């Protein structure tokens with residue numbers, strides 16, 4: 161089935177272990193309301209088949225496996241994602257310029273059918289203290305800005321960052337450089353393990369292109385209602 165292009169910038173993070181729970185949620189969703197993100201848990205449990213089944217329902221898929229390996233291995237993994245026909249795939253920017261350039265090159269053969277390739281800067285669960293503990297000097301914002309500049313130099317389509325960094329990245333990047341922001345928390349919702357957060361409206365106002373939202377929707381008593389409230393808050 162050809163994916164229906166959604167109007168909403170929301171990408172729902174499908175972090176599920178139980179297939180029946182996943183299906184119960186997806187049965188309620190429509191491709192015009194959101195895109196879907198398949199991450200490490202779901203892909204490790206169910207593999208490419210789960211991606212294909214979601215595509216058959218008309219959804220565009222962000223395959224969030226955050227590849228981080230030597231250039232040859234990462235390039236091959238990104239090409240495998242392209243073979244799956246996903247809409248977006250990602251690597252870790254901290255894998256470095258050679259790795260990111262190899263991944264970008266591996267997609268050239270797919271032409272206009274290549275997935276968007278983006279790079280994770282600093283996980284939204286981390287603060288500057290966490291960076292210091294792994295030997296990164298400076299605050300999260302400066303590290304995100306540095307890795308985003310490297311990502312752009314390698315020709316990738318954008319980055320994963322927190323909404324809190326989007327103003328500085330908008331100022332340093334071209335207009336078409338995508339800023340994909342997890343760590344989205346509607347006012348009053350549980351932060352969980354997220355540290356650098358923003359509400360959906362704050363994130364869009366500050367310059368996000370896409371909002372990755374998991375638990376505030378998927379663990380809500382009424383996920384469809386939660387998604388509709390978010391979309392309405394954004395004018396969709």
Ligand SMILES: O=c1ccn([C@@H]2O[C@H](COP(=O)(O)O)[C@@H](O)[C@H]2O)c(=O)[nH]1
Nearest residue numbers: 173199282283284342343372373374375
């Ligand atoms: O920096 C990052 C990169 C990826 N994620 C992923 O986004 C979702 C967020 O889910 P919530 O339930 O809304 O917290 C999750 O799948 C993460 O793996 C991120 O949070 N931060």
